Amino acid sequence: MDVALPFSGIGFFLLSFASVAILLFCKHFLSSYIKYKYILFSLIVVYIAFFLPFQATIGILLFSLYIYLIYYVFSYSGYRKTLLPIVLVSLPMILFKLDVDGMYKIIGISYITFRVIQAISDQKNYGSLDFFEFTSYLFFPPTLLAGPIDRSYRFKSDLDNGYANISTSNFVSGWELLVIGGLYKFVLAEFVAKFWLAEIDASSTSIVTMINSAYSYTLFFYFDFAGYSAMAMGVGIMLGISVPRNFDKPYLAKNPQDFWRRFHITLGSWLTDYFFKPIYMYLQRFSYFRGRRLLVQNISITLTFLLMGMWNGLVWHYIFSGLLFGLYSSIHNCYVHYVRKGGTDIFSVTPNILSLCMKRLLMVNSVVLALYVFSGRVPL
Template identity: 90%
Template sequence: MILFKLDVDVMYKVIGISYITFRVIQAISDQKNYGSLDFFEFTSYLFFPPTLLAGPIDRSYRFKSDLDNGYNNISTSNFVRGWELLVIGGLFKFVLAEFVAKFWLGEIDATSTSIATMVNSAYSYTAYFYFDFAGYSAMAMGVGIMLGISVPKNFDKPYLAQNPQEFWRRFHITLGAWLTDYFFKPIYMYLQRFSYLRGRRLLVQNISITLTFLLMGMWNGLVWHYIFSGLLFGLYSSIHNCYVHYVKKGGADIFSVSSNILSLSMKRLIMVNSVVLALYVFSGRVPL
C-alpha cells in the first residue's frame, strides 16, 4: 500500500488497493460482533466491481445481508431505481464533469500565481471534483442496486453543509463513517489512558480529529498536497469543535445575532469557501 501511495512503478500494484485495505480492516475488526464471512462472501465483498475503484465503502455485514437475500433483491422496481441512479451518475460524471473540465477548469493556467486565476482554479476544481466523484458514486449505487446489492449513499448535497461535522455527513459519507469507527474512536480511547490527557476531553477530541484527517490525507497519497489538505480539514473540524464547546459553556454565538436565513447563509458561505480552499490544495494545482 505504501508503494502504491508513493506512486512507485511496481508491477504488483493492485487496482483499488486503498478501498480493499479499508474493507479488510473493517471485516476483520467486526467479525467478533457480526460474524465472519466465508471465502465466497469475503472475496465478493472485497472485489465487488462497482465499488472497487473509488467506493463507496460498504460494511461486510451489510453486504452479507444482501447476499443472503439472494435474488429477492433483484426486482423490476429495483432495476428501474438502479437505472435512474446510473443515468444521473453518468450525467454528472460524463456530461457535467467533462463540461467543467473542458470549458472551465481546462482553460485555466494552473501555473499562474495571479490571485484571480488561483481563485478561479479553486472553484472550478471544486465543481469538477463534485460532479466527477458524486457521479461515479451514483453510478456505483445504481449498478449495485440492479445486481441486488444496496450500495450505501456517498454524497448528499455536501456544499450546503453549515459546518465541518455536517459536511462529512454529506461528503464521501462512507469514508467519514469508516474513519470515525475504525480510527477516531480507537485513538480517542487510547489517548484517554494518559494521565495528562485524562479529563481534557476537548484536547483529546481535537488531537484525535487531527490525526484522523491526517490519515485521510495520507490515504489519498503520500505527497504534500494530499497530506496538507487532510490537515486543513482537521483544522476546520477542530476549530468548529472548540467553537461548539465555547458556546455550550455560555459563550456568545456570533451567528445568533442575525436572522435565521442570514445566519444559515453565513455558515454555508464560510463552509463552502473553506472546502474550496482545502480541495484546491488537494488538487495539487497550487502553483508552488
C-alpha cells in the same frame, strides 16, 4: 477481449446489463439449484479474469492470495487482537503509496484495504465471511476503484437475501441513479473540465486565476466523484447489492461535522469508526488527557484527517488538505465548546436565515480552499 474498467466506457455498462440479465435468468430458472452468492462470485471472477488489464488481473490475484492468508489465518487461529493483521493488510497499500514497483500496483488498493480492515475488525461482532462472500465483498466491480466503502456485514445481508433483490422495482431505481450519475460524470463534469478548468493556467500566481481554479476544480470534483458514486449505487442495486449513499448535498453543510455527514459519507463514517474512536479511547488512557476531552477530540480529529490525506497519497498536497480539514473541525469544536460555556455566538445576532447562509458560505469557501490544495494545482 476488450478492457472494461469500472465506468470507463460503454463496455463496462454492457457487461453490467449482461450480468443483470444472467442473475434474472438464474432467479427464474436456477434458483432452486444454485445460490445467488455463487452466481455473483462467478460473474466477478469472470470480470476480473477477462475484462481488466492483464497486469491488473495479476496484481489482484497476488494481492488476493496475500489477503486471504492473513484474513483466514487470523480468523480461525483464535487470535483476538486486530492490530497485527491490520498492519500486515496495510503493507501493500503503504508500499503502493511509496511508489514501490512490482506487485503492489493494484487498482482500487486503497478501498480494498479499508474493506479488509473493516472485515477483520468486525469479525468478533458479526462473524467471518466465507471465501465466496469475502471475495465478492472485496472486488465488487461497481465499487472497486472509488467506493463507496460498504461494510462486510451489510454486504453479506444482501448476499443472504439471495435473488429477492433482483426485481423490476430495483432495476428501475438503479436505472434512475445510473442516469443521474452518468449525467453528473460524463456531461457536467466533462463540461466543467473542458470549458472551464482546462482554460485556466494552473501555474499562474494571479489571485483571480487561483480563485477561478479553486472553484472550477471543486465543481468538477463534485460532479465527477458524486457521479461515479451514484452510478455505483445504481449498478449495485440492479445486481442486488444496496451500495451505501456517498453524497447528500454537501455544499449545503453549515459546519465541518455536517459536511462530512454529506460528503464522501462512507469514508467519513469508516474513519470515525475504525480510526477516530480507537485513537480517542487510547489517548484517554493517559492521565494527562483525562478531563481534557476537547483536547483529546481535536488531537484524534487531526490525526484522522491526516490519515485521510495520506490514504489519498503520500504527497504534500494530499496530506496538507487532510490537515486543513482537521483544522476546520478542531476550530469548530473549540467554537462550539466556547458557546456552550457561555461565550457569544456571533451567528446568533442575525436572523436565522441569514445566519444559516453565513455558515454555509463560510463552510463552502473553506472546502473550496482545502480541495484546491488537494488538487495539486496550487502554483508553488
